[in-house]
Amino acid sequence: MKILILNGPNLNLLGRREKSIYGSRSFEDYYEKDLVPAFPDLELAYFQSNVEGVLIDKLHEVGFHYQGIVFNAGAYTHSSLALADAIAAIETPVIEVHISNVFAREATRHVTYIGGRCVGSISGFGLESYRLALQYFERQKPNKVGFTYTKA
Ligand code: DQA
Numbered sequence: 001m002k003i004l005i006l007n008g009p010n011l012n013l014l015g016r017r018e019k020s021i022y023g024s025r026s027f028e029d030y031y032e033k034d035l036v037p038a039f040p041d042l043e044l045a046y047f048q049s050n051v052e053g054v055l056i057d058k059l060h061e062v063g064f065h066y067q068g069i070v071f072n073a074g075a076y077t078h079s080s081l082a083l084a085d086a087i088a089a090i091e092t093p094v095i096e097v098h099i100s101n102v103f104a105r106e107a108t109r110h111v112t113y114i115g116g117r118c119v120g121s122i123s124g125f126g127l128e129s130y131r132l133a134l135q136y137f138e139r140q141k142p143n144k145v146g147f148t149y150t151k152a
Contacts, residue, residue, distance in 0.1 A: 003045070008073040008074035045062075071114070072097045
């Protein structure tokens, strides 16, 4: 199963950015040392961009042949109808993840444009939010077209 982990704006600064909220570990370190070894049966790929259009292009690129996408859209979560439309447009199921508990933060972060287009949302478990999302995909049995979840 091919799964893409897609990170949006400012997540390239994990480990250096607002450590009291996001922790002191870079995503690359967590990805290489924890996630990849924990999921030997998944074919994982990782991509990060600070640019909304680049994230949309990536969703289009993988969204008709990967089996899952774990997406932390960062602040675009709370503003981007274009990303919500891109998730709706593709066939690959997407799980929304957040490191912090966005519902325990400012009211503007309680709104998610993309959540309603995703299989589900995981928020507030630190970097482990990504592991929880991958566990969902790992436990799905691919159907005959290779997808684990049929979008409505
Ligand atoms: C975040 C939460 C967002 O509100 C914020 O803009 C981020 C990171 C998280 O992972 O907790 O950049 O998506």
